Amino acid sequence: MSRFLRASILFLLLAxxxxxxxxxxxxxDNACALLAERPQYFRAMKDAERRWGIPIHVxxxxxxxxxxxxxxxxxxxxxxxxxxxxxxxxxxxxxxQALDGTWEEYEQEVGRWGARRDRIDDAADFMGWYMDASTQxxxxxxxxxxxxxxxxxxxxxxxxxxxxxxxxxxMDVSGRxxxxxxxxxxxxxxxxxx
Numbered sequence: 001m002s003r004f005l006r007a008s009i010l011f012l013l014l015a016x017x018x019x020x021x022x023x024x025x026x027x028x029d030n031a032c033a034l035l036a037e038r039p040q041y042f043r044a045m046k047d048a049e050r051r052w053g054i055p056i057h058v059x060x061x062x063x064x065x066x067x068x069x070x071x072x073x074x075x076x077x078x079x080x081x082x083x084x085x086x087x088x089x090x091x092x093x094x095x096x097q098a099l100d101g102t103w104e105e106y107e108q109e110v111g112r113w114g115a116r117r118d119r120i121d122d123a124a125d126f127m128g129w130y131m132d133a134s135t136q137x138x139x140x141x142x143x144x145x146x147x148x149x150x151x152x153x154x155x156x157x158x159x160x161x162x163x164x165x166x167x168x169x170x171m172d173v174s175g176r177x178x179x180x181x182x183x184x185x186x187x188x189x190x191x192x193x194x
Contacts, residue, residue: 022071022118028064031057031184032191041069042193044124052128053135057188058145059127061181062152065173066097071118073097095123098130106130127152134159145181146174 025041027033035042045056067073071094091100094117098106106126107113115122134140134151138159141147151159153170164170188194 022073024068024070028068029183031060031187032193034060034069035188035193038069038120041120041124044121047121048124048128051125052132053142054128054131054148055143055185056193057181057185058131058143058148059124060184061145061177062127062149063095063123064180065149065177066092067095069095071095071120071123094118095120096127098123098126102130144178146178149174149177 025034025037027037042056045059048054048059049056063069073094092098093100096117098117103115103117103126106129107115110125110129112122112125115126117123117126130152131140131142131148134148134156135142137156138151140151140159147159150164150170153174154163158164164174185194
């Protein structure tokens with residue numbers, strides 16, 4: 001066997017063992033098509049709904065806003081003087097854009113030490129855990145996508161202090177999350193996924 005052929009076979013073998021599929025689903029505006037394309041998303045969010053009581057459409061709208069369902073999503077880099085890299089804007093990573101500290105809190109409280117932010121089942125469980133705690137501590141309805149998103153984005157203390165009121169852009173974003181959650185809910189009802 002020639003060296004070239006052996007090298008080609010080794011390259012193809014290694015390439016086939018690459019990382020996960022972190023790309024966004026094709027149709028982010030159709031919940032039924034999205035879940036048909038990625039059935040593991042439905043299983044993960046259904047499990048989180050059973051465990052934490054957060055409806056699938058609320059999870060989906062939040063995932064859409066946070067990462068567009070891209071598993072390895074990160075915040076943009078910051079630059080000094082427009083050219084000198086200064087690191088990322090935050091430690092947010094993965095489907096849920098969970099911060100390092102919040103993810104560590106989740107791992108400790110829930111005992112999921114091997115959980116990863118770039119796995120949809122772990123990210124959905126994290127989101128369910130976080131939103132369930134927001135319901136317990138702040139009295140936010142599990143069905144209220146806008147308030148859940150505000151608490152998710154600002155943190156529970158920020159939400160309690162109403163920090164979002166000084167951020168009109170965030171109020172607009174949370175309104176769009178609520179609209180998308182309602183759109184997803186109607187679509188899921190139409191295809192029998194609720």
